[in-house]
Amino acid sequence: MAWLKTLAARLRAVWNTDAVHQDIDQEMQFHIRMRTQENIERGMSPEDARRDAEQRFGNTGRIKDMGWDVRGGGWLETLWQDVRYGARMLRKHPGFSLMAILTLSLGIGANTAIFSIVNGVLLRPLPYPEPDQLDFVFQQNSAMNRFGVSVADFQGMEKEYAKIGSVAASTNRAVTLTGGERPEQIKATFVTAAYFKILGVNPASGRAFVTGEDRPDKEPVVVISHGFWERHMAGKTETIGQRLTLDGIGYTVVGIMPQGFVAPSTASPEIWPILQLQTPKRRGPFTLRVIARRNAGVSEQQGQEELQRIARGVFAQWAHTFPDANATYVSTPLKQALVGNIGTTLLVLFGAVGCVLLLASVNVANLLLARASTRQQEIAIRAALGASRFRLLRQLFTESLLLAVLGGAVGLLLAVWGVDMLLALSPDNIPRLDQVKVDGWVMGFAALGTFLSCLVFGLVPGLYSVNPDLGEPLKGGGRGSAEVPGRRRLRDLLVVVEFALALPLLIGAGLMINSFMRLQQVKPGFDPDHLLTVQLPLPSQKYPEEEKAANFHKEMMRRVQMLPGVSSASIATHLPMEGGNTNDFVLEIRPTPPGKSSEVAEFTSVSPEYFHTLSIPLLKGRYFTEQDNENAPPVMVISETMAKRYFPGEDPIGMRIKTGGCEECPWTTIVGVVGDVKNEGLSAEIEPAMYCPFTQESFGIRMMTLILRTDADPASLVPSVRREVNSIDPDLALANIKTMDQLMSESLGQSRYRGVLLGIFAIVALTLAAVGIYGVIAYAVNQRTHEIGIRIALGAQKRDIFRLVVWHGMILSIIGVVIGVGASLALTRFLTSLLYGVSNTDPATFTGVVLLLIGVALLACSIPARRAMRVDPMIALRHE
Amino acid sequence: MVTKTKNNLLQGTLDMLVLKALSLGPMHGYGVGQRIQQISDDVLRVEEGSLYPALYRIEQQGWIESEWGVSDNNQQAKFYKLTRKGRKQLQVEEENWGRLAGAIYKVMATT
DSSP: OHHHHHHHHHHHHHHTHHHHHHHHHHHHHHHHHHHHHHHHHTTOOHHHHHHHHHHHTOSHHHHHHHHHHHHSOHHHHHHHHHHHHHHHHHHHOHHHHHHHHHHHHHHHHHHHHHHHHHIIIIISOOSSSSGGGEEEEEEESSSSOEEOBOHHHHHHHHHHHTTTEEEEEEEEEEEEEESSSSOEEEEEEEEOTTHHHHHTOOOSEEOOOOTTTTSTTSOOEEEEOHHHHHHHSTTOGGGTTOEEEETTEEEEEEEEOOTTOOOSSTTOOSEEEBOOOOOOSSSOOOOBEEEEEEOTTOOHHHHHHHHHHHHHHHHHHTTTTOOOTTOEEEEEEHHHHHHTTHHHHHHHHHHHHHHHHHHHHHHHHHHHHHHHHHTHHHHHHHHHTTOOHHHHHHHHHHHHHHHHHHHHHHHHHHHHHHHHHHHHHSOTTOTTGGGOOOOHHHHHHHHHHHHHHHIIIIIHHHHHHSOSOOHHHHHHTTSSOOOOHHHHHHHHHHHHHHHHHHHHHHHHHHHHHHHHHHHHHOOOSSOOTTEEEEEEEOOTTTOOSHHHHHHHHHHHHHHHHTSTTEEEEEEESSOTTTOOOEEEEEESSSOOOTTSOOEEEEEEEEOTTHHHHHTOOEEEEOOOOTTSSTTSOOEEEEEHHHHHHHSTTSOOTTOEEEETTOSSSOOEEEEEEEOOOOTTOTTSOOOOEEEEETTTOOTTTTEEEEEEEESSOGGGGHHHHHHHHHHHOTTOOOEEEEEHHHHHHHHTHHHHHHHHHHHHHHHHHHHHHHHHHHHHHHHHHHHTHHHHHHHHHTTOOHHHHHHHHHHHHHHHHHHHHHHHHHHHHHHGGGGGGGOSSSOTTOHHHHHHHHHHHHHHHHHHHHHHHHHHHTOOHHHHHHTO | OOOOOSOHHHHHHHHHHHHHHHHTSOEEHHHHHHHHHHHTTTSOOOOHHHHHHHHHHHHHHTSEEEEEEEOTTSOEEEEEEEOHHHHHHHHHHHHHHHHHHHHHHHHHHOO
């Protein structure tokens, strides 16, 4: 701990400089007195004695210095001196300081804000013990097509996977909670017994599910979240053992999860009722999500192989209901599955802000470099007085560090504010956003960013400033002397770098904005204006027969239709933009060859009014009518793409089809072809789609969404709709109340997010580049005033001067732009998956951005060029 | 900034002499110099320019402590005193020195 003591002593010395100096001085005086006395005793004259005593000390100043070196503040003191000196310099040039600090804080702030998101979403490990052993298990029959598993799959898996780990199934579903003031929709994830054991998180009070509790004959139990407990049970301790009525079934609360527990899903469920699985009759529908924990030491690869082995067994067993030779089970690490494609977006943004920080640093380097020229004389004098190169460099670097720390501090404030803004801007479907916060890691990152930027902008000009050649600046007297050529080249280089950095950013933003605009212009295939959508989940307890559910819907639609302001009402299992179910099908005229997987298309049950409510055009045949009911022969309407893909050159009307691998079902006749609808979201490819009357295809009948076309503001109808629904069934709650405009806007969410953020960063980059080139050209004009004066005196036209100055800037920006275009061509490849309707080398975007950047450069250069034109040769020459 | 020009052997030796001198009892800087000179029969004369930096350095190491007091001739003087750590250090240095001196003697004694 000796160094600590030393540090303390040095700190004391810095604090109390005078006391230490005095101490040393007094001690020395004592020594001299003693020596003098001794000399006198030896017979010297008092004067000689004194002189001898003093001479023995040699240069007293030097000894004092040595004493100070050991006992004083040492390096700490030098640092303190430098900091004070630096602060004085910054105060003396407030414009420069403010500019530099603001520039840096923008760069550091943007980086820190994005980093805190990247950290929360991508870097922070999942909040479960040994998260690397956790996988999601899907079913896959082609590289692009992944889907959940069925009860049959899961039960087969559960038995076999036990050798290397354990699996649990879950399914997200909203449930209606009754027994409170009014029925309420609660987001729930139904899970099998092993779920919490697999995650490795135990309830804070009560217990998790126990093995066997997920059998259908067992008592229904539920685990609730901390938030739900606080909101609905008023945080009371005697909650365990209470009953909750969910969809009309009584569930006993057995556990409360700890505060801050996050389920591995974007659905953010509030409760986890037990999922009790019946023994299935066929393999399908594929609605379960499976999560697996491999035992310690079992690798991902081994898990994958085991799953494929299990798949072969299960698939063979159920081959008669779902023959698909290509399908198998695949596992994805849990985190990867959760984060999904948002990773690319975040990394692109991270790259972009990295560029912004570099640009900011380069700009500050430029500012410092310009100032270094005016400080040449000061530095030369200090060097002449004996300051070593290292000492000078250290002082300059301390000044830079001071700037960086101030910029970093302001940047951190900006980041705290920026994170809130980013979170507010971000679409709901970004996973793990609740993990985002400004913590130690983020602070550390800000500090690192500060230090690195300081290295960039502090060291380069610093090294150039401590030029050992003292003669020139001293002789020149700091007036009108031509600049050191090396430094001018460096400054020019920095401008080139700035333009090369700004261009890819602008191109990225341009491509994103371009995609976003194209997405907005995408025709969704229906008219999204004035549409209200409300989900109406019917508890199976209360509506055990599908017929009863169907009757409810019919009655409900009849009443809602009569509400003032409603022009059309219908129901559907899925809404456009939200994505929905798919179903496999076989054509009567072209049976699927054995061993081949059957074709798959989107599958929606609708009421006859549906196409009319959404204004989906009829292309051929007819829409459904009320007569297409459960007693009539089954009918189907297909989309244009489906017609073109599976009935090329044929008339699909009257063709017959079977769906869902149901061999014994009767054939369904195609009666109409309607326009394509963007069912999976605006950016998704159009897929073939099938529609059935909800009276004939009862799948999902308890999870229908009511769609209303209204004359007035759609949201204003919600109370009257609720009244009508509750007049039929007072226990029903409305869920997911949204206008179609909202749904459309959510579908554009990520694209807008990327466009807005990259746009902001690009504007910052453009501004920085413009300021950078302006600064350099203005400075050059200033330095060349004399030369320009001579040129004018010798007869140069104003136009020539203008061209001379602007040309200098243009050359720099064009070189930068050329390099930037090269870099962009290499970099935009990473954007491909985020673009819609634009190629990553879109010539229009590239040309536009290049022109924009050169235009801005031209503008920035023309200001100093104008000043150069106005140079009065008399004044410029007299100045010398 | 002053760099250390003396080599470590000599500097270490001076430190050891100072410690030894102070092991005989607390003393001010002047006295330390005198004491070394007297004991060595005027062979070792410690320069003021080396003495004080050495004292400050040793104090920083925690081997000696200082305190202002009154000298024999009734003057304010700064007295240095060996600490327990310093006593241990002196022991270590004495052993090292003994070994080194012995080794040098052996080398020089070969004929």
